[in-house]
Amino acid sequence: MKRIVYREWLVQPQRYWGLLAILAAVVAVGGLSALYMEHHGHWVTGMTNSVVWGMPHVFAVFLIIAASGALNVASIGTVFDKKAYKPLGRLSGLLAVALLVGGLLVLVLDLGRPDRLLVAMTTHNFSSIFAWNIFLYTGFAAITIGYLWTMAERKGHRLQKPVGTFAFLWRLALTTGTGSIFGFLVGREAYDTAILGPMFVVMSFAYGLAVYMLVLFYTFDADGRPIGPAMLKRLRSLLGLFVSAILYFTLVYHLTKLYGAKHSDIEAFILINGGFYSAMFWVGWILIGGLLPLGIIYHPELNQRRDWITAACALVIVGGFAAMYVIIIGSQAYPQEMFPGHSVLQFGAPGDVGGRVAPYSPSLPEFLLGIGGVGLALLIPAVGVRVLQFLPESLSDRDIDPHASARPAA
Amino acid sequence: MVTVMTKGVLLALLAAALGMGAMAQAEEVGDYVLPSSRAAALGQCVEATEYMRRNHYELIRHQRDATVYGGIRGTDHSLSGCVSCHVGYDGSGAPIEINAKGQFCRSCHDYAAVQMNCFDCHATVPQGESWNHEVSAAHAHLKAFSEAEAKVR
Amino acid sequence: MNHETESTNQGRRDFLSAAMGVSTAAIAPGVILHTPEASAAPRTDPVTDVHRWGLLVDTSKCAEGCSACVDACDRENGLNLQAAPLGDDAMKWQNQRATWIRKVKLQDNLSGQITNLPLMCQHCEHPPCVDVCPTGASFKRADGIVMVDSHTCIGCRYCMMACPYKARSFIHEQVDQKLTRAPRGKGCVESCNLCVHRLDAGDLSTACAEACSAEGHRALVFGDLKDPSGPLRQALAKQRTRQIRQDLGLNTGVRYAGI
Numbered sequence: 001m002k003r004i005v006y007r008e009w010l011v012q013p014q015r016y017w018g019l020l021a022i023l024a025a026v027v028a029v030g031g032l033s034a035l036y037m038e039h040h041g042h043w044v045t046g047m048t049n050s051v052v053w054g055m056p057h058v059f060a061v062f063l064i065i066a067a068s069g070a071l072n073v074a075s076i077g078t079v080f081d082k083k084a085y086k087p088l089g090r091l092s093g094l095l096a097v098a099l100l101v102g103g104l105l106v107l108v109l110d111l112g113r114p115d116r117l118l119v120a121m122t123t124h125n126f127s128s129i130f131a132w133n134i135f136l137y138t139g140f141a142a143i144t145i146g147y148l149w150t151m152a153e154r155k156g157h158r159l160q161k162p163v164g165t166f167a168f169l170w171r172l173a174l175t176t177g178t179g180s181i182f183g184f185l186v187g188r189e190a191y192d193t194a195i196l197g198p199m200f201v202v203m204s205f206a207y208g209l210a211v212y213m214l215v216l217f218y219t220f221d222a223d224g225r226p227i228g229p230a231m232l233k234r235l236r237s238l239l240g241l242f243v244s245a246i247l248y249f250t251l252v253y254h255l256t257k258l259y260g261a262k263h264s265d266i267e268a269f270i271l272i273n274g275g276f277y278s279a280m281f282w283v284g285w286i287l288i289g290g291l292l293p294l295g296i297i298y299h300p301e302l303n304q305r306r307d308w309i310t311a312a313c314a315l316v317i318v319g320g321f322a323a324m325y326v327i328i329i330g331s332q333a334y335p336q337e338m339f340p341g342h343s344v345l346q347f348g349a350p351g352d353v354g355g356r357v358a359p360y361s362p363s364l365p366e367f368l369l370g371i372g373g374v375g376l377a378l379l380i381p382a383v384g385v386r387v388l389q390f391l392p393e394s395l396s397d398r399d400i401d402p403h404a405s406a407r408p409a410a
Numbered sequence: 411m412v413t414v415m416t417k418g419v420l421l422a423l424l425a426a427a428l429g430m431g432a433m434a435q436a437e438e439v440g441d442y443v444l445p446s447s448r449a450a451a452l453g454q455c456v457e458a459t460e461y462m463r464r465n466h467y468e469l470i471r472h473q474r475d476a477t478v479y480g481g482i483r484g485t486d487h488s489l490s491g492c493v494s495c496h497v498g499y500d501g502s503g504a505p506i507e508i509n510a511k512g513q514f515c516r517s518c519h520d521y522a523a524v525q526m527n528c529f530d531c532h533a534t535v536p537q538g539e540s541w542n543h544e545v546s547a548a549h550a551h552l553k554a555f556s557e558a559e560a561k562v563r
Numbered sequence: 564m565n566h567e568t569e570s571t572n573q574g575r576r577d578f579l580s581a582a583m584g585v586s587t588a589a590i591a592p593g594v595i596l597h598t599p600e601a602s603a604a605p606r607t608d609p610v611t612d613v614h615r616w617g618l619l620v621d622t623s624k625c626a627e628g629c630s631a632c633v634d635a636c637d638r639e640n641g642l643n644l645q646a647a648p649l650g651d652d653a654m655k656w657q658n659q660r661a662t663w664i665r666k667v668k669l670q671d672n673l674s675g676q677i678t679n680l681p682l683m684c685q686h687c688e689h690p691p692c693v694d695v696c697p698t699g700a701s702f703k704r705a706d707g708i709v710m711v712d713s714h715t716c717i718g719c720r721y722c723m724m725a726c727p728y729k730a731r732s733f734i735h736e737q738v739d740q741k742l743t744r745a746p747r748g749k750g751c752v753e754s755c756n757l758c759v760h761r762l763d764a765g766d767l768s769t770a771c772a773e774a775c776s777a778e779g780h781r782a783l784v785f786g787d788l789k790d791p792s793g794p795l796r797q798a799l800a801k802q803r804t805r806q807i808r809q810d811l812g813l814n815t816g817v818r819y820a821g822i
Contacts, residue, residue: 042735188727
């Protein structure tokens with residue numbers, strides 16, 4: 001294996017500054033939306049006392065689990081000693097931190113009292129998985145920055161394996177913790193199951209890798225760096241594996257719930273008669289996020305083409321948002337069952353919802369806040385790869401793995 | 411000897427002048443008690459005035475935790491007591507919001523440039539009080555009753 | 564956190580004195596213990612776990628179409644002062660405004676029998692909202708009342724996700740009108756606190772139970788779950804009651820007869 005040379009992103013200045021301007025504008029719009037929501041209060045959003053977490057949480061949770069998944073690429077190189085993944089490590093770490101910062105910002109700006117962030121950082125209730133997550137998130141950012149240092153600094157090379165292993169274990173804890181935010185809720189039918197923890201881990205593998213691949217393709221294409229067919233094959237096969245695993249976990253999750261008679265109503269809601277939510281599940285989560293990308297990845301011709309693989313990554317991400325929407329909002333819209341064997345004829349005042357599906361339609365500001373988080377998650381790496389040496393000069397098979405060219409590419 | 415005494419007198423005069431100046435300034439700065447409020451008729455606040463100026467927030471915050479977690483509302487240091495006694499009244503006898511411009515809390519906080527967010531949530535005029543220093547008089551007969559009952563026990 | 568430890572210790576100390584008080588009462592049964600007036604003095608010591616406040620709802624006495632408890636709660640806790648923000652959808656506002664108690668009407672799927680009941684915070688012994696709160700703002704007072712310390716609530720709404728009873732409300736809007744006894748502000752979560760300001764002033768009653776009695780229904784009995792001779796335990800002894808979502812094992816402070 002040749003020595004890997006890293007170079008700053010050498011895209012033309014006009015294109016670069018144009019990209020930065022667009023991302024900065026997206027972030028600014030997100031910030032203004034947050035200010036607007038904060039000034040008026042949450043009544044300007046679609047959120048109510050029934051659907052208490054809305055669109056911002058869909059974005060925030062997606063970004064946070066994608067963050068831990070993006071770090072996986074580095075882990076495969078460091079922890080599992082796959083040499084071919086080593087050159088991918090630096091971008092992996094950068095993207096992980098950026099996605100986390102983007103997700104956390106959305107989460108924090110959606111608080112009722114974001115001005116009390118200091119309270120959240122100084123007052124902890126350790127029986128709350130949320131309080132644990134505050135440490136898991138900040139710890140993740142710190143460890144990943146340390147990990148990046150061991151990758152970039154010659155003096156840190158010998159620490160790379162222990163730090164990388166620690167980061168890998170930490171990210172497993174982080175995603176399990178994120179899934180457990182929902183998994184530990186006993187009062188709601190769709191949650192209250194341990195499988196949400198591992199399911200979120202598997203989802204993070206796929207979503208993080210999909211985001212990683214899109215960023216990699218874009219940056220490499222923009223300044224003409226090569227990606228060899230063997231490298232492409234590695235990444236797309238990995239994505240295929242992770243997407244299949246999501247489908248498997250989804251199946252087990254629903255089978256578990258379907259087996260108990262008391263959960264048949266919530267299952268019918270998500271799978272059959274939930275209208276928009278059922279559509280989101282089948283079309284978004286399963287078809288767009290699962291079957292279509294798998295079809296591309298395992299198609300003998302389409303999987304040779306970069307644009308089709310790019311499309312598969314985009315589909316996985318869209319499916320990921322659909323999955324988050326179903327898990328977070330669909331599960332809240334479904335009424336909490338307090339009186340088994342009874343129908344709720346009246347629940348408080350007429351618009352007050354109980355015993356029936358709660359309406360929720362996201363308002364523009366909350367959507368823009370989420371998009372702003374995505375903008376920030378992309379703005380950080382856009383600056384990072386330009387000013388520091390994150391990107392390898394080449395991912396051609398010759399440079400990564402001299403023996404690969406002897407084997408057939410696909 | 412004479413020079414020493416002269417110097418001493420001069421120093422004393424200087425000190426007196428400075429002291430007077432400081433007092434005059436303190437009066438000017440501190441006198442935000444509104445004539446229409448009940449506080450105007452009282453000699454001092456629940457603690458010495460100078461102490462209250464510097465430490466009222468510490469007292470309120472301590473009381474806040476005692477109230478929220480311990481259920482203790484019947485003390486001198488509650489925010490509702492502050493509002494009840496310091497709130498100003500307009501010509502028709504209606505209370506004016508205590509955090510409005512020119513009112514007791516706001517005037518001093520504006521002068522000191524200190525943010526005040528008690529009234530994000532707390533009532534700015536006495537309305538629907540449960541118990542505080544001010545309304546204790548109304549409860550006095552009940553108190554006497556329970557004390558009598560305690561004696562019986 | 565400190566406060567809880569303090570009050571727990573205080574609780575142990577007070578328990579002895581209270582136990583002595585109970586024995587005195589047993590010796591001299593003529594002494595009135597449960598009339599509100601008898602103890603109507605603001606407390607000077609922190610609350611203790613000598614008492615655990617709770618409610619009994621007798622659904623057979625809860626009248627259809629009556630909203631006395633809801634109206635009384637609204638007046639007592641300033642909930643009627645909430646105003647829909649200009650431009651908010653009227654139906655959506657009903658699901659965004661704070662509601663501490665609501666009338667629920669149920670129909671048995673098999674028999675078609677109708678049941679009416681008021682639903683509010685159930686004041687669990689093991690409250691999920693307290694477990695999940697990241698800052699500890701959602702807490703259980705030593706005397707069993709589950710409430711929110713608005714000073715440390717960051718408005719994350721995780722407690723609302725965790726509550727099995729939909730008992731909590733988020734303040735979605737700027738609040739202009741509020742009562743001294745019921746502070747309320749945008750961005751925090753709140754719920755029924757068993758009229759804690761009354762209890763602290765020595766008045767052993769809640770607005771909902773008082774209003775229900777005034778209407779002549781007497782479907783709500785408020786009292787001390789730990790006082791075997793008190794009105795609540797006396798009423799509980801007379802009929803079979805259960806907890807909503809009893810399967811969760813939360814040991815609620817609000818019990819229902821006839822569901």
